[in-house]
Amino acid sequence: MKEVVLGIDIGGTNTKFGIVDLNGNILDSKSISTAVHGAIESYLEALSSNIDQVIANSKEEIVLKGIGIGAPNGNYYRGTIEFAPNLNWKGNIKFVELFQEYYEIPMVITNDANAAAIGEMTFGAAKGMENFIVITLGTGLGSGIVVNGKVVYGHDGFAGELGHTLVNVFGRHCGCGRKGCLETYVSATGIKRTIYKLLADHNGKSELIDINFHDLTAEMITQAAKKNDPIALEAFEYTARILGMKLADAVAHTSPEAIFLLGGLTKAEDYIFEPTKKHFEDNLLNIYKGKVKLLPSGLKGSNAAVLGAAALIMGEIN
Amino acid sequence: MKEVVLGIDIGGTNTKFGIVDLNGNILDSKSISTAVHGAIESYLEALSSNIDQVIANSKEEIVLKGIGIGAPNGNYYRGTIEFAPNLNWKGNIKFVELFQEYYEIPMVITNDANAAAIGEMTFGAAKGMENFIVITLGTGLGSGIVVNGKVVYGHDGFAGELGHTLVNVFGRHCGCGRKGCLETYVSATGIKRTIYKLLADHNGKSELIDINFHDLTAEMITQAAKKNDPIALEAFEYTARILGMKLADAVAHTSPEAIFLLGGLTKAEDYIFEPTKKHFEDNLLNIYKGKVKLLPSGLKGSNAAVLGAAALIMGEIN
Numbered sequence: 001m002k003e004v005v006l007g008i009d010i011g012g013t014n015t016k017f018g019i020v021d022l023n024g025n026i027l028d029s030k031s032i033s034t035a036v037h038g039a040i041e042s043y044l045e046a047l048s049s050n051i052d053q054v055i056a057n058s059k060e061e062i063v064l065k066g067i068g069i070g071a072p073n074g075n076y077y078r079g080t081i082e083f084a085p086n087l088n089w090k091g092n093i094k095f096v097e098l099f100q101e102y103y104e105i106p107m108v109i110t111n112d113a114n115a116a117a118i119g120e121m122t123f124g125a126a127k128g129m130e131n132f133i134v135i136t137l138g139t140g141l142g143s144g145i146v147v148n149g150k151v152v153y154g155h156d157g158f159a160g161e162l163g164h165t166l167v168n169v170f171g172r173h174c175g176c177g178r179k180g181c182l183e184t185y186v187s188a189t190g191i192k193r194t195i196y197k198l199l200a201d202h203n204g205k206s207e208l209i210d211i212n213f214h215d216l217t218a219e220m221i222t223q224a225a226k227k228n229d230p231i232a233l234e235a236f237e238y239t240a241r242i243l244g245m246k247l248a249d250a251v252a253h254t255s256p257e258a259i260f261l262l263g264g265l266t267k268a269e270d271y272i273f274e275p276t277k278k279h280f281e282d283n284l285l286n287i288y289k290g291k292v293k294l295l296p297s298g299l300k301g302s303n304a305a306v307l308g309a310a311a312l313i314m315g316e317i318n
Numbered sequence: 319m320k321e322v323v324l325g326i327d328i329g330g331t332n333t334k335f336g337i338v339d340l341n342g343n344i345l346d347s348k349s350i351s352t353a354v355h356g357a358i359e360s361y362l363e364a365l366s367s368n369i370d371q372v373i374a375n376s377k378e379e380i381v382l383k384g385i386g387i388g389a390p391n392g393n394y395y396r397g398t399i400e401f402a403p404n405l406n407w408k409g410n411i412k413f414v415e416l417f418q419e420y421y422e423i424p425m426v427i428t429n430d431a432n433a434a435a436i437g438e439m440t441f442g443a444a445k446g447m448e449n450f451i452v453i454t455l456g457t458g459l460g461s462g463i464v465v466n467g468k469v470v471y472g473h474d475g476f477a478g479e480l481g482h483t484l485v486n487v488f489g490r491h492c493g494c495g496r497k498g499c500l501e502t503y504v505s506a507t508g509i510k511r512t513i514y515k516l517l518a519d520h521n522g523k524s525e526l527i528d529i530n531f532h533d534l535t536a537e538m539i540t541q542a543a544k545k546n547d548p549i550a551l552e553a554f555e556y557t558a559r560i561l562g563m564k565l566a567d568a569v570a571h572t573s574p575e576a577i578f579l580l581g582g583l584t585k586a587e588d589y590i591f592e593p594t595k596k597h598f599e600d601n602l603l604n605i606y607k608g609k610v611k612l613l614p615s616g617l618k619g620s621n622a623a624v625l626g627a628a629a630l631i632m633g634e635i636n
Binding site for chain 1: 391400401448449450463465466468470471472473474475476477478479480482483484487494495496563566567568570571572573574575601603604605606609610
């Protein structure tokens with residue numbers, strides 16, 4: 001019998017889970033849709049039946065020791081998902097309590113970026129780092145802040161919501177009900193909005209003009225940039241300028257050794273990293289200049305959050 | 319022989335030091351000018367001769383066990399003051415090394431707001447709090463961030479420089495060489511600049527119009543506000559709006575239980591606290607609303623930083 005844990009990464013669009021052994025190997029994994037489930041009950045039903053299926057089909061004899069969950073607005077102290085702008089389930093969801101009706105084993109939740117930070121620290125490129133920040137650029141912008149080797153949860157369990165720091169008080173409408181939040185500019189969705197803004201400003205002149213907003217993806221924007229599409233290139237510059245400024249602010253809070261950028265938008269690689277590095281350095285206070293690394297994840301693909309959720313529960317049951 | 323430590327609070331204008339017993343009682347204290355000393359050598363000479371004098375005149379038999387220092391851009395790890403915009407001594411000052419030529423005893427330095435945070439935690443209104451932020455509103459804006467009961471120094475020892483987070487990239491010139499930093503708007507100096515901006519905007523109509531910039535003080539602005547001077551009242555509103563917005567951003571980083579406002583500008587009491595509370599709440603993400611207290615220091619007058627510097631070295635020698 002091999003001891004394993006389950007790591008679950010809940011995103012606004014999809015949920016990915018993995019069976020992870022205690023050395024950080026993902027034995028099996030699967031992705032299901034988050035967005036199709038309007039009610040938490042039907043989501044949990046679908047999630048558990050998919051988990052049970054994967055466990056039943058496992059090649060090895062396994063025993064599940066615990067479940068770690070990363071979710072937007074996941075609260076570590078209370079086991080809840082509270083008022084997550086990018087999820088269908090509104091209000092205060094008692095996630096752990098509800099999900100323990102399916103699995104009566106140790107279970108802990110935190111926000112998805114905190115989980116990614118734990119994954120990066122345990123199995124990825126942040127091994128041995130005591131002070132760093134992880135930024136996830138997906139549907140929204142998530143962040144996990146590590147100080148003295150520990151994820152910062154703060155007084156209320158909700159530390160690290162940099163996606164909702166302010167860029168422009170008169171700016172874009174945010175899912176949180178306010179205006180001008182960082183994630184409305186810097187995220188896979190944010191850069192789509194920037195493309196539309198730039199197409200409006202310039203009255204066209206881009207291959208992206210024929211794509212409707214729903215169909216447009218960050219990947220398409222990267223492909224257009226590779227063909228020197230001026231709107232796509234300007235969108236990356238625009239995104240990077242805002243991200244660089246706000247990351248410089250984040251350094252002035254906790255003075256990290258490195259900031260890791262993860263998630264869908266980072267598949268653009270140099271198109272997002274290079275201008276962000278430039279604007280980040282330009283905006284840093286002199287005492288920080290040249291000292292803070294901007295790095296990609298050390299974990300493959302979308303595994304950081306699953307491994308992080310797994311590492312989170314491993315830390316609790318050890 | 320009573321065991322004591324020395325707490326030193328170095329500000330851009332004045333330096334205050336106190337002989338502090340291990341229960342946090344200030345036995346003696348004195349203030350000297352920081353600003354008159356263009357060179358660090360003459361400053362240290364003046365500081366040490368004043369300290370020696372106070373010790374010589376002490377009513378009790380005392381033995382000095384250590385020295386704690388709070389200073390702008392004080393680096394805990396390296397014992398330095400580095401590139402402090404509001405001090406005359408430029409570049410990288412090896413403060414502890416230089417000052418240990420006068421006193422060969424344990425000595426440690428950190429930024430003045432970190433020291434104030436330690437003072438508030440050890441002897442003031444943050445007793446028992448694990449997660450809070452201290453903001454000092456003096457010549458500049460300093461900040462000390464406490465997470466899990468410990469001051470955050472970060473990777474490089476310079477965490478907590480919120481005075482140099484960005485308000486407006488095209489904004490006011492800052493002593494750090496950049497533009498639009500928070501402290502250019504929110505500090506005792508910042509509100510003076512705001513008075514001048516408002517006098518320019520409104521072409522006068524204030525009792526403050528007859529005072530030159532050098533003579534103008536935050537205290538005069540408070541007195542004018544008490545007489546319903548419209549420019550003074552608008553200056554507090556303007557300052558509070560920017561402070562409230564940036565404190566809401568700070569909450570999204572480390573999710574504190576409380577934020578303490580200290581220093582010269584807070585002598586305006588309700589004139590600064592009330593509008594700041596309003597704008598702070600208005601700008602908080604919904605998961606934080608109504609949960610974060612905005613409080614004055616629990617320590618009298620300007621003692622927080624001296625007691626904090628003393629508490630800092632007490633923590634090291636115990």
